Amino acid sequence: MRWYRHDEPHGRFIGSTGGMDIYAETYKESSRREIESTYTKTDQEFIFSYGPASGMLESSEIDLYTPGEIINHVDVGTDVRKRVIRIAQSDPLDALLKIERINGFHGASHAICFISAIEDAMDINPDGMMQYNRIVQLECERIRGNLLVIERMAQAAGFGVPVNQLAFLREKASRIIGRRGGHRYFFGVNSINSSCFNTDVIGKQMGAITEEFQDIFKGLLESKLFINRLQDNGVNNDKVSTGPAARASGLLHDARIDSRTLPYEDTEYSIVANTEKDAYGRFLVRAEEIQVSASIIKQLEKRCTNLRKSEYSLKDGEGMARVESPSGDLFYSVKILNGKIESLGYIPPSIRNIQSFRESMKGNIFTDFHFNWESYGIWTAEAGVVIQ
Amino acid sequence: MIKNLWFLRGLRKGIRTEKFPEENPVEIALWSTELIGEGNVECPVDAIVDGQWNFEKCIFCRKCTPSFAPKGNINIFRVRNNEPAFRKSFHLFPFDSGACGACNAELHNIASPQYDMTRFGIFFTNTPRHADAIVIMGVWTQGMKKALDLALDAMPGPKLVIALGSCASTGGIMGKGALENEKYDVIIGGCPPNPYTILSALEKARGD
Ligand code: SF4
Ligand code: SF4
Numbered sequence: 001m002r003w004y005r006h007d008e009p010h011g012r013f014i015g016s017t018g019g020m021d022i023y024a025e026t027y028k029e030s031s032r033r034e035i036e037s038t039y040t041k042t043d044q045e046f047i048f049s050y051g052p053a054s055g056m057l058e059s060s061e062i063d064l065y066t067p068g069e070i071i072n073h074v075d076v077g078t079d080v081r082k083r084v085i086r087i088a089q090s091d092p093l094d095a096l097l098k099i100e101r102i103n104g105f106h107g108a109s110h111a112i113c114f115i116s117a118i119e120d121a122m123d124i125n126p127d128g129m130m131q132y133n134r135i136v137q138l139e140c141e142r143i144r145g146n147l148l149v150i151e152r153m154a155q156a157a158g159f160g161v162p163v164n165q166l167a168f169l170r171e172k173a174s175r176i177i178g179r180r181g182g183h184r185y186f187f188g189v190n191s192i193n194s195s196c197f198n199t200d201v202i203g204k205q206m207g208a209i210t211e212e213f214q215d216i217f218k219g220l221l222e223s224k225l226f227i228n229r230l231q232d233n234g235v236n237n238d239k240v241s242t243g244p245a246a247r248a249s250g251l252l253h254d255a256r257i258d259s260r261t262l263p264y265e266d267t268e269y270s271i272v273a274n275t276e277k278d279a280y281g282r283f284l285v286r287a288e289e290i291q292v293s294a295s296i297i298k299q300l301e302k303r304c305t306n307l308r309k310s311e312y313s314l315k316d317g318e319g320m321a322r323v324e325s326p327s328g329d330l331f332y333s334v335k336i337l338n339g340k341i342e343s344l345g346y347i348p349p350s351i352r353n354i355q356s357f358r359e360s361m362k363g364n365i366f367t368d369f370h371f372n373w374e375s376y377g378i379w380t381a382e383a384g385v386v387i388q
Numbered sequence: 389m390i391k392n393l394w395f396l397r398g399l400r401k402g403i404r405t406e407k408f409p410e411e412n413p414v415e416i417a418l419w420s421t422e423l424i425g426e427g428n429v430e431c432p433v434d435a436i437v438d439g440q441w442n443f444e445k446c447i448f449c450r451k452c453t454p455s456f457a458p459k460g461n462i463n464i465f466r467v468r469n470n471e472p473a474f475r476k477s478f479h480l481f482p483f484d485s486g487a488c489g490a491c492n493a494e495l496h497n498i499a500s501p502q503y504d505m506t507r508f509g510i511f512f513t514n515t516p517r518h519a520d521a522i523v524i525m526g527v528w529t530q531g532m533k534k535a536l537d538l539a540l541d542a543m544p545g546p547k548l549v550i551a552l553g554s555c556a557s558t559g560g561i562m563g564k565g566a567l568e569n570e571k572y573d574v575i576i577g578g579c580p581p582n583p584y585t586i587l588s589a590l591e592k593a594r595g596d
Binding site for chain 2: 052054055057058061072073079080081082083084085094097098101102103104105106107148157160162164165167168170171174175177178179182183184185187188219223297379381382
């Protein structure tokens with residue numbers, strides 16, 4: 001294992017999986033207990049249930065406990081759409097087909113993280129050009145992911161024009177990705193010690209998207225109606241929160257700076273953060289991160305190879321990897337025995353984001369709900385999955 | 389001074405909708421189109437049997453290359469029953485039974501300006517009571533079964549049941565189909581289907 005060591009906690013807490021607590025640099029037998037909420041509905045409250053099939057992008061069951069306007073408690077159920085995925089005893093490449101499809105919208109993040117854990121287990125050292133190619137993919141995915149989140153927030157406000165303009169840019173990003181990897185969600189693009197994504201002039205193309213985005217961003221910032229709906233909405237005080245939600249609460253939590261899975265240190269960029277803590281802060285972080293991602297892509301496009309397939313030999317071992325997906329820390333661990341996956345650990349960012357969202361909804365009013373939910377960029381597909 | 393008029397900002401961008409279907413698709417990702425080839429290959433979902441490719445099962449994983457390769461034909465859908473009553477307006481109820489998010493995103497994309505589903509009189513509705521068709525995405529899941537049954541019951545007739553993507557129609561690689569395959573009126577291939585394929589299938593679903 002190259003990047004992680006079995007030791008006392010070192011670095012921030014990432015999450016727990018398979019009886020282990022994972023920190024930024026170490027892992028250790030689990031001792032942390034998430035305090036399960038045991039909220040009991042009061043006589044004054046009723047439960048407003050939202051979902052599971054509700055017109056939201058994905059299915060989820062959301063129960064809002066309210067005496068009329070103020071939300072006192074929120075439950076978010078992802079079990080309702082629970083997918084059970086069998087991975088144990090699979091060949092790693094067969095498993096990859098399922099891993100890519102845990103959260104298809106963040107397919108590159110899941111595939112690259114899982115493959116990196118496999119490579120770690122098999123002592124494979126992918127060369128720098130391949131690693132840069134993977135970073136470019138992740139940053140393209142981040143740009144598209146952030147565009148979607150902002151589009152959904154504008155949709156909650158009923159702003160037709162920016163919604164359409166953002167959807168236009170998002171579709172443009174999907175086409176750029178599809179043209180370069182053959183698939184709009186990166187399925188089949190990455191494999192063990194291999195990546196196949198054409199990065200020629202990608203910096204210019206993604207740069208054009210981010211330039212056009214600036215105009216929309218400016219327009220949204222000028223819209224008092226929109227900004228009012230975000231400010232003080234969903235104040236996030238979760239000290240272990242992840243992704244843009246953490247960075248909008250002043251926490252510099254970002255796998256790009258504290259995970260060694262990918263060589264981000266070879267690029268120049270700064271992590272976007274603010275201390276607003278609310279949906280407005282998350283909106284700002286996401287908008288500014290679009291620029292940062294475009295800059296990373298531009299720096300790396302010429303340092304990548306477009307198609308890299310290197311030989312490797314099967315080897316047993318254990319590996320761990322962590323990447324910054326558009327929603328935050330994504331972690332995989334694998335144990336390979338006789339060429340098959342013996343066990344797999346998995347921490348998706350959406351589980352932590354759901355926790356942060358629930359806490360941040362307390363004291364809000366119902367009409368805040370959509371703005372706040374969308375600002376976290378939660379994917380119930382990755383939270384509601386059981387890997388066996 | 390008018391500072392923030394979204395209407396004007398929208399006008400400034402002009403018309404950005406493509407001419408599809410009168411003109412060919414502007415851009416498609418190949419691994420969402422028909423595969424052509426020959427020979428028997430190892431396919432993880434048995435989408436190629438006796439050299440025949442089955443779009444309902446294919447997850448576009450590329451394991452059959454170079455024997456099979458995508459050639460750009462977007463018409464990978466089957467319309468068992470169509471409903472001309474929906475020619476003027478066609479309201480779709482998206483239903484995520486257990487999808488990965490990519491089918492959800494591609495369905496959502498047909499509303500983007502490049503495709504603009506509303507020019508075909510296609511709209512989304514968030515209640516099955518107002519729906520002409522239910523568009524089912526993802527694999528069967530225990531928890532969504534009841535919601536799916538209720539949604540199907542709540543829809544007024546005539547109605548169409550549409551499978552979007554290999555998970556919904558056959559289970560793909562992630563499980564089993566959200567409904568028995570024969571219950572679908574329309575099956576749209578892809579993992580996920582591309583937006584051009586979705587629009588073409590929806591047009592044919594109402595007999596156009
Ligand atoms: S692309 Fe994959 S799923 Fe489709 S036919 Fe080829 S091997 Fe089978
Ligand atoms: S068919 Fe493919 S893209 Fe659609 S939900 Fe299933 S795995 Fe995801």
